[in-house]
Amino acid sequence: MAGRRRDGPRGSPPGHRHDHGSPGGRPPPGTGPPESPRLRLVRRCVELTGIDAAGVMLANARGSLRPAVATKARITLTELLQAQVRQGTCVEAYLTGAPVHADALADHAQRWPAFVEVARGAGYENAHAFPLRARQQSVGALNLLSGRPVTLGEAEIKLLRALADVATTAVLSWVREPLATDGIATRTQxxxxxxxxxxxxxxxxxxxxxxxxxxxxxxxxxxxxxxxxxxxxxxxxxxxxxxxxxxxxxxxxxxx
The missing domain is CATH 1.10.10 (Arc Repressor Mutant, subunit A)
Known part of the structure; x- marks a missing residue:
């Protein structure tokens, strides 16, 4: 309603306008430091290839994959589904330790029925995944999705392999102490x-x-x-x- 004053959040003095410098009491857009290294990394995957969205899934202490970072909310939904039904490019890359490519998801409906249905429902027609590995141990996977069928070239595959290695290093550098082999799961958790x-x-x-x-x-x-x-x-x-x-x-x- 025009002219109506907005009170601040609970605990603010009566009549206090909780204004952080932009309409609606929001803090000013653009405030804040550069994005986190993991988010910058998945954004670079999108910028340097023909992929529309990227994300990283990490294995928890029980060996189940969980979303860690993604460029879009839609990709997080597909990752959650993969973790729940244990099927899809990301899960397969994690379990096999090898890259998995699905240039056209429609061709893999029998292989991953639940994953393909949800991914295509979210607007994706193409999926790729690269394992995150440390000392011969899988710790997660780099997940890549596109709204159109995309075949990655040899140069793009090499680049994404390198970015997957960078992602692994970023995860395992969460704590600065030297990493013991039995500490890898602790770092990802x-x-x-x-x-x-x-x-x-x-x-x-x-x-x-x-x-x-x-x-x-x-x-x-x-x-x-x-x-x-x-x-x-x-x-x-x-x-x-x-x-x-x-x-x-x-x-x-x-x-x-």
Whole structure:
């Protein structure tokens, strides 16, 4: 309604407008540090090839794949489905330790019926996956999807293999101490747990200020970068109520 004043979120003084510098009380667009290394990596996969979307799935402590990062929400849905029904390019690459290519998903309906149905329903007609391996052990897979049939050339396959290796290094460098062979699963589980914390904390920020999930993640990263901390550390403090959402949002407003 025109002229109506908006009160801030719960706990704000009456009549306080919870304005972070943009319409609707949102923090200013573009605030925040560069994207996380894993997100930058999957974006590079899209930029350097004819693929439309990319994501990384990691194995948890039980050996089940879980989405870790993706360029689009739709690819996360297909990854979740692959994990649930244990079929699809990503699952097969993880289990076999070899790249898997499906230039036309429609031709693989009998091979992966549930995966093909969901992937095509989300608008994808092509899928590729590359395993993430460390010391002869599979830790996950790089997942690639496109809205049209795409055959990867030899140069693109070599490039994506290299990017998969970079992704593996990024995951296993989550902790700075030297990596023991029996610590690989611990590192991948830590990466997945960190993502769960960030998802929960960014949801708290989104609910507080009416942000999109992507905006909330940017402001969480901005707050962490300003303090020289990992985003997962700040996310844990938010979840444990040691840091309040308003403090993170106000910090973003001050950086304008």
């Amino acid at each position: 830590a990466a997945l747990s960190g993502k769960a914390l960030v998802d929960t904390a960014s949801g708290m920020l989104a609910a507080t200020a009416g942000l999109t999930p992507q905006e909330a993640v940017r402001y969480l990263h901005a707050y962490a970068a300003h303090r020289g901390r990992r985003p997962t550390e700040i996310a844990e403090q938010l979840v444990r109520r040691r840091v309040q959402p308003d403090a993170v949002l106000a910090d973003a407003a001050q950086k304008r």
